[in-house]
Amino acid sequence: MKYFLFIVCCLLSLSCKKLITVDTPVSELPSDQVFNSDVLADAAVADIYYVLSGYYTGSMLTVINGMTAGELSTLNPSYTVYVNNAILPGDPLILFTWRDFYKAIYRANAVLEGLATSTNISADKHAQLVGEAKFLRAFSYYYLVNNWGDVPLITTTDVTQIASAPRATVADVYQQIMSDLQNAVLLLPGTYSSSEKVRANKWAATAMLARVSLQWGNWQDAETNASLVINSGVYLPLSSLDSVFLKNSRSAILQIWLKDGFTIAGQTFQPSNASTFSFFPLTNDLINAFEPGDKRKDKWTGTFTYSGNLYYYPFKYKKKTAAYGDDAEYLMVLRIAEQYLIRAEARCRLNNIAGAVTDLNIIRQHAGLADLPADMDQETCLLTIEKERRVEMFTEWGDRWLNLKHTGNLSDSTNALYPIPQQERNRNPNLTQNEGY
Numbered sequence: 001m002k003y004f005l006f007i008v009c010c011l012l013s014l015s016c017k018k019l020i021t022v023d024t025p026v027s028e029l030p031s032d033q034v035f036n037s038d039v040l041a042d043a044a045v046a047d048i049y050y051v052l053s054g055y056y057t058g059s060m061l062t063v064i065n066g067m068t069a070g071e072l073s074t075l076n077p078s079y080t081v082y083v084n085n086a087i088l089p090g091d092p093l094i095l096f097t098w099r100d101f102y103k104a105i106y107r108a109n110a111v112l113e114g115l116a117t118s119t120n121i122s123a124d125k126h127a128q129l130v131g132e133a134k135f136l137r138a139f140s141y142y143y144l145v146n147n148w149g150d151v152p153l154i155t156t157t158d159v160t161q162i163a164s165a166p167r168a169t170v171a172d173v174y175q176q177i178m179s180d181l182q183n184a185v186l187l188l189p190g191t192y193s194s195s196e197k198v199r200a201n202k203w204a205a206t207a208m209l210a211r212v213s214l215q216w217g218n219w220q221d222a223e224t225n226a227s228l229v230i231n232s233g234v235y236l237p238l239s240s241l242d243s244v245f246l247k248n249s250r251s252a253i254l255q256i257w258l259k260d261g262f263t264i265a266g267q268t269f270q271p272s273n274a275s276t277f278s279f280f281p282l283t284n285d286l287i288n289a290f291e292p293g294d295k296r297k298d299k300w301t302g303t304f305t306y307s308g309n310l311y312y313y314p315f316k317y318k319k320k321t322a323a324y325g326d327d328a329e330y331l332m333v334l335r336i337a338e339q340y341l342i343r344a345e346a347r348c349r350l351n352n353i354a355g356a357v358t359d360l361n362i363i364r365q366h367a368g369l370a371d372l373p374a375d376m377d378q379e380t381c382l383l384t385i386e387k388e389r390r391v392e393m394f395t396e397w398g399d400r401w402l403n404l405k406h407t408g409n410l411s412d413s414t415n416a417l418y419p420i421p422q423q424e425r426n427r428n429p430n431l432t433q434n435e436g437y
Helices: 038-052 056-069 077-083 092-116 123-148 159-163 170-187 202-216 219-230 264-269 295-300 336-349 353-366 378-392 399-407 422-427
Strands: 003-007 026-030 252-256 301-306 309-314 331-335
Touching (some): 056 123, 056 399, 123 170, 170 202, 331 336, 336 353
């Protein structure tokens, strides 16, 4: 009998539908029991979000991508390999990030297999959970394929197949991502399952579809999907910069719920006290990209002095200890500002310069900047969008790194992919290594 591992603490409360976290115990139940109840099946899906909120996928991926992309530096010699693109196949951060994404994929596959044979889940809940599992699988594969290129494409829990799975082409992985997201859009409701935006809905899947379409160069699809999210009327791009990353942010499309209301990113980037420093300051190159008067520099960066030098650090997440109520922060996954940036670039590449500038100006207005003129040429428009995206989306899930890839602006294309973890290659003889490692 197949068994499905899940954390009992991930049960949802019947009153508010939030995750309840308890340290113990971890239990293993037969899958026919897990998927025999709306509540237990819901908890199984919630556990996938939990994996993605962890130290590696939820924080260190942003750090590694940020250093690789030149938006983060480091004052810790142990991390200079990421700044210098000198990562080795045995690197532990690369290994554990890879494993956590595949852990999320395995759990999504287990949910999909369990739901496929379940007869006791209500129809609406069944559709929602299948949609969420497909969304989360697509989300995980998106980061795998963009960081490692060809990767094993696993849609089963069969350990025999998993153990020897070869690398699938980037095109095949993207095809699976698009298929999962398109299905998720059809299955998920347009509303949220609780008062908070901590479970994917139709708009989260549509927003992710817009992101993937842009990365893959499907400009019309990117514009169409971003417009659907923007025109839904659910999200506000002009919310206060101070409230963007709070749990009740009106600009949030999807956040990951955190028990104590603070993020690992908030702990990672901030100095621990006034006399210490951040291991990962922002680069001068990024700081110099902010225009004079840009409120994002004032609100989303902090400063510290080390060895007589002034440094800036990411300060989007303000909390580094427990916070509750309206002051709590959740891990941002998707937000409406990105959809305007996606649509701006798609419109620009489709030669709708005026429409692109209109979207850019919406982003600039909430940063306190003057509107841009609409009479720029396409090349200037694309460069302006890249600059605007850089100062809006810095240190969010490696956005800068992925953007440099799809725009073709990497300074060294030979370092566009990370090494396949050597420990994974030792376990699976069909895993080849990326060029240069």
